[in-house]
Amino acid sequence: MTSENTIDNSKYFIKDEPYYLPTGNEVEIFNTALAENIPVLLKGPTGCGKTRFMEYMSWYTKRPLITVSCHDDLTTADLVGRYLIQNDTTVWQDGPLTTAVRNGCICYLDEIVEARKDTTVVIHPLCDDRRILPIEKLGQLIQAPPDFCLTMSYNPGYQSAVKDLKPSTRQRFISIDFSYPAADVEAKIVNQEASLDMAACERLVKLAEMTRNLVGNGLDEGASTRLLVHTAKLINRGFEPKMACRCGIADVLTDDPETVTLLHEMIETLF
Amino acid sequence: MGLFSGLLEKFDQFSKRSWSYSRKSGSLESRQTGSSGGMSTNELLIRLELIMGQGSGLPLMDYSNEIAKLSHPLQLFIFSETTELSELSYEHANEFLQVASTALTEMEQRQYERWLLEIKQALITGNDADASEHIKNHSSYTSEGDSNTVYLSDLTYTLEKLVYSIHKAELPLAEAELSSKSPLMSYTNNEVLYLPTSISHFDNYEDNHRLYKALTFQLLGQIQCESADAIGTLNEGIRHHGEKYLSFFSRIETLRIDQYIKHSFPGLWRDIELLHESAKIDYPSDFFASANLDSVQTSLHLTATLLESTVNLPKLVYQSSFQLDLMAHVQKLTGERKAPLILNPTTDVDDEILDTLGDPRKADRGYLRSLKDSKGDSVLKSPPPGWIPDSSGGAEEEQHTTKHHEKGVFYYREWDTSLKKYRKDWCRLRETIDTDVVESMDVENMEALRHAEHRIRKTFDQLVNDQKFMRGQSDGDEIDIDAWVSARSSKSKDTDDYQNVYIRNNTNNRDVAIMFAVDLSGSTAGWKNSMIKQSTWLLCKTLARMGDQYAVYGFSGSGRSNCQVYPVKTFNESYTKSVKSRIFSMKPHQYTRMGVAIRHLSMLLGKTTAKTRILFVLTDGRPDDVDSYRGQYGVEDTRLALNEAKALSLKPFVLTFDKEGMDYLPYMLGSSRYQLITDISQLPIQISTIYKQLTT
Numbered sequence: 001m002t003s004e005n006t007i008d009n010s011k012y013f014i015k016d017e018p019y020y021l022p023t024g025n026e027v028e029i030f031n032t033a034l035a036e037n038i039p040v041l042l043k044g045p046t047g048c049g050k051t052r053f054m055e056y057m058s059w060y061t062k063r064p065l066i067t068v069s070c071h072d073d074l075t076t077a078d079l080v081g082r083y084l085i086q087n088d089t090t091v092w093q094d095g096p097l098t099t100a101v102r103n104g105c106i107c108y109l110d111e112i113v114e115a116r117k118d119t120t121v122v123i124h125p126l127c128d129d130r131r132i133l134p135i136e137k138l139g140q141l142i143q144a145p146p147d148f149c150l151t152m153s154y155n156p157g158y159q160s161a162v163k164d165l166k167p168s169t170r171q172r173f174i175s176i177d178f179s180y181p182a183a184d185v186e187a188k189i190v191n192q193e194a195s196l197d198m199a200a201c202e203r204l205v206k207l208a209e210m211t212r213n214l215v216g217n218g219l220d221e222g223a224s225t226r227l228l229v230h231t232a233k234l235i236n237r238g239f240e241p242k243m244a245c246r247c248g249i250a251d252v253l254t255d256d257p258e259t260v261t262l263l264h265e266m267i268e269t270l271f
Numbered sequence: 272m273g274l275f276s277g278l279l280e281k282f283d284q285f286s287k288r289s290w291s292y293s294r295k296s297g298s299l300e301s302r303q304t305g306s307s308g309g310m311s312t313n314e315l316l317i318r319l320e321l322i323m324g325q326g327s328g329l330p331l332m333d334y335s336n337e338i339a340k341l342s343h344p345l346q347l348f349i350f351s352e353t354t355e356l357s358e359l360s361y362e363h364a365n366e367f368l369q370v371a372s373t374a375l376t377e378m379e380q381r382q383y384e385r386w387l388l389e390i391k392q393a394l395i396t397g398n399d400a401d402a403s404e405h406i407k408n409h410s411s412y413t414s415e416g417d418s419n420t421v422y423l424s425d426l427t428y429t430l431e432k433l434v435y436s437i438h439k440a441e442l443p444l445a446e447a448e449l450s451s452k453s454p455l456m457s458y459t460n461n462e463v464l465y466l467p468t469s470i471s472h473f474d475n476y477e478d479n480h481r482l483y484k485a486l487t488f489q490l491l492g493q494i495q496c497e498s499a500d501a502i503g504t505l506n507e508g509i510r511h512h513g514e515k516y517l518s519f520f521s522r523i524e525t526l527r528i529d530q531y532i533k534h535s536f537p538g539l540w541r542d543i544e545l546l547h548e549s550a551k552i553d554y555p556s557d558f559f560a561s562a563n564l565d566s567v568q569t570s571l572h573l574t575a576t577l578l579e580s581t582v583n584l585p586k587l588v589y590q591s592s593f594q595l596d597l598m599a600h601v602q603k604l605t606g607e608r609k610a611p612l613i614l615n616p617t618t619d620v621d622d623e624i625l626d627t628l629g630d631p632r633k634a635d636r637g638y639l640r641s642l643k644d645s646k647g648d649s650v651l652k653s654p655p656p657g658w659i660p661d662s663s664g665g666a667e668e669e670q671h672t673t674k675h676h677e678k679g680v681f682y683y684r685e686w687d688t689s690l691k692k693y694r695k696d697w698c699r700l701r702e703t704i705d706t707d708v709v710e711s712m713d714v715e716n717m718e719a720l721r722h723a724e725h726r727i728r729k730t731f732d733q734l735v736n737d738q739k740f741m742r743g744q745s746d747g748d749e750i751d752i753d754a755w756v757s758a759r760s761s762k763s764k765d766t767d768d769y770q771n772v773y774i775r776n777n778t779n780n781r782d783v784a785i786m787f788a789v790d791l792s793g794s795t796a797g798w799k800n801s802m803i804k805q806s807t808w809l810l811c812k813t814l815a816r817m818g819d820q821y822a823v824y825g826f827s828g829s830g831r832s833n834c835q836v837y838p839v840k841t842f843n844e845s846y847t848k849s850v851k852s853r854i855f856s857m858k859p860h861q862y863t864r865m866g867v868a869i870r871h872l873s874m875l876l877g878k879t880t881a882k883t884r885i886l887f888v889l890t891d892g893r894p895d896d897v898d899s900y901r902g903q904y905g906v907e908d909t910r911l912a913l914n915e916a917k918a919l920s921l922k923p924f925v926l927t928f929d930k931e932g933m934d935y936l937p938y939m940l941g942s943s944r945y946q947l948i949t950d951i952s953q954l955p956i957q958i959s960t961i962y963k964q965l966t967t
Contacts, residue, residue, distance in 0.1 A: 077747075085755065266433060
């Protein structure tokens with residue numbers, strides 16, 4: 001078993017404080033999970049601040065953060081590592097998960113359900129009281145140091161019967177639910193991120209709320225806080241608000257002409 | 272209307288029976304069908320005689336000949352309008368029939384809807400001569416003169432969804448009752464927003480559009496600002512001061528709602544200010560500053576004060592009406608809904624509802640008793656008495672409120688090629704699980720079947736093995752030693768050879784979902800049905816080893832209100848004995864209304880998240896159903912349904928037994944998305960081969 005440092009940890013530190021406005025007791029829960037060595041599952045719609053929260057917690061706890069964006073071609077080798085050929089010989093290359101374990105980082109697996117089901121099983125021994133990572137090809141068992149923390153995120157809105165977390169995976173985590181922040185908090189976030197005046201931010205949040213009410217009624221998902229920040233930045237750069245909302249929100253959310261017309265009508269009503 | 276509806280219903284039933292006969296005999300169909308997919312002349316004549324009376328002396332045969340040239344939906348439209356007109360004026364119904372076919376051919380839908388609206392409006396207000404004039408001048412409605420008119424039907428979807436996005440509950444938009452006094456009459460009962468059928472108040476389209484929006488938000492404002500709380504005081508005020516009281520209150524309440532709009536929807540408020548300019552209204556802006564309109568009580572208080580003063584508030588063009596009877600009635604029902612008093616036998620329903628409402632005058636004890644006598648939800652769905660213009664309207668209302676709550680029932684639109692637009696919620700589709708248990712299968716040629724199974728397994732095994740290990744990859748889980756040795760020994764020393772030295776394990780990397788839609792129309796009876804069942808069975812048995820998601824649904828039906836899909840195996844099920852039983856209980860049913868089935872099954876397939884999603888339709892002929900869903904109409908609707916499936920990133924594929932399939936399949940699907948099977952005994956093997964082609 002080894003726990004030698006294999007990377008320059010400083011590269012993975014978040015040096016400047018990311019802007020994050022807590023909406024509940026998520027910071028306390030996460031800190032407790034870190035202290036108790038319990039992995040964390042972040043659930044929430046796209047653009048609601050899950051990744052930002054992780055950056056913030058990395059900065060807050062002063063631990064390096066390694067993020068893996070999961071996709072359907074992600075294999076166990078992509079996470080754990082593989083042999084590569086270099087100058088007539090083979091060399092072992094750690095994957096991001098192994099790197100995180102060896103160096104006591106926070107490993108953040110973004111959109112975990114996108115990964116192949118056989119891939120997620122590799123994290124099981126890391127997520128219970130054993131906290132070990134078996135590397136079959138090296139014949140090693142790496143004991144995770146106390147600083148190591150595994151965090152995963154997923155969007156329950158995208159789930160279906162065929163793409164879901166296995167109960168055996170799910171039940172190794174504690175869960176923090178991220179829904180969109182309350183209107184006043186969200187307006188404050190947009191205001192802070194885009195430096196747009198508060199009245200315009202409030203109007204953007206109202207538009208977002210209207211789109212979120214339409215989920216299942218023409219829209220798969222409502223406008224996220226991230227979209228609002230993008231739109232606010234466009235407005236702040238001098239774009240006319242209606243135009244900014246069309247480019248930043250309406251045309252992003254859907255391609256269906258009827259729904260686009262409806263979203264444009266909403267914008268006309270609000271701006 | 273009721274009598275006519277009954278007769279027409281009977282005629283429909285008779286008509287359906289004749290259709291089923293015609294399908295069996297296979298000979299009457301052509302004689303019974305109109306040249307353009309509509310009803311035949313004889314059928315039309317019988318219907319006209321039912322409406323206008325037999326032996327009326329009218330040239331009904333001539334009318335029938337003319338109407339026969341139209342599409343089926345237009346024919347139905349003529350009958351429904353003639354029936355309505357004949358109830359208002361028999362003579363005008365006859366005048367309408369004289370020009371109907373010519374007029375409807377010339378006009379677009381919204382033009383002829385407006386034409387008929389004005390005819391009916393004239394008849395309702397007793398202007399018979401004007402009505403005749405409107406009928407004669409039908410050609411004037413085809414001109415572009417009405418390009419400034421905005422029609423409710425054009426805005427319904429957008430406005431309803433816009434309201435939903437704010438109110439978080441459905442508030443359907445409906446046409447307000449015709450009023451000769453106020454063509455802009457709009458009102459609400461707190462559950463439905465009633466708006467004018469069309470608005471041509473301003474001489475430009477934009478302002479008329481703005482006016483629709485302003486009216487809608489005023490009605491929404493009435494609900495959100497709880498204007499209905501004032502019903503009791505309003506009734507009292509009207510009793511003492513007459514209609515003037517309601518008129519004052521309406522103006523003040525409109526201003527109060529304006530405040531709400533100005534604060535919450537600045538964009539709309541800008542539109543309303545433009546309306547003020549166009550209508551040359553001197554808007555009392557200073558009124559906001561002086562009056563603190565924060566609740567309906569303050570509006571009532573101000574109404575009482577203004578009645579005594581000389582202040583005159585202008586009537587705003589977007590001012591909506593207050594229908595107190597209607598509001599009170601729905602409030603009664605809403606109160607009932609909130610407190611399930613009927614279920615509590617110890618409670619005096621009448622008294623408690625009266626207490627809830629606060630004003631004994633508002634309650635109708637007789638009606639409450641009838642509520643008490645009725646059971647369950649149906650009470651709540653019943654429209655208020657006196658608010659049902661006619662039986663068909665009532666049926667529509669009921670459909671509107673209940674259709675989305677019926678379990679296993681779905682409503683889908685359908686493309687009407689003659690109107691060039693979708694008919695919203697036109698088809699009613701039900702998922703019906705066949706409960707027949709078939710323990711032993713009826714397999715005629717077991718040896719041939721074993722051979723077919725062997726062939727399919729071989730095809731699928733090849734498919735799996737092909738996919739398993741990919742050698743010579745630039746990236747992978749393992750090192751490909753052979754590739755590396757080959758690169759080392761290669762004389763060319765090509766650097767590319769050294770890059771492709773990995774093996775990628777693609778086990779389970781197939782990400783396929785396939786929906787088998789099997790036509791179970793009557794024409795598949797006999798050996799076709801046996802082959803379909805055997806093929807489906809073999810396919811299900813062998814597909815399990817592939818790890819692909821698959822579902823099998825049969826489809827059939829009779830008429831747009833009785834479309835059926837039969838789940839044989841859903842995506843969430845594995846292949847079990849009950850699935851096998853359902854496969855072998857698949858039997859021929861009625862007709863092939865393909866569009867609605869494709870829309871429904873596309874929706875189900877669209878819910879899966881597989882990379883490759885295939886909609887595989889197995890059919891024996893072209894789209895065909897009883898209510899003229901055939902010919903160009905059926906083909907066009909099916910084509911649109913398949914295009915909608917493509918828009919959902921699904922890959923449709925049609926396998927047909929129909930030798931004439933080449934006449935319409937290329938048009939419906941485009942090239943290489945269909946195949947004709949000439950030897951049906953080869954069906955199982957054909958399906959597996961096509962499956963392989965489609966999924967690799």
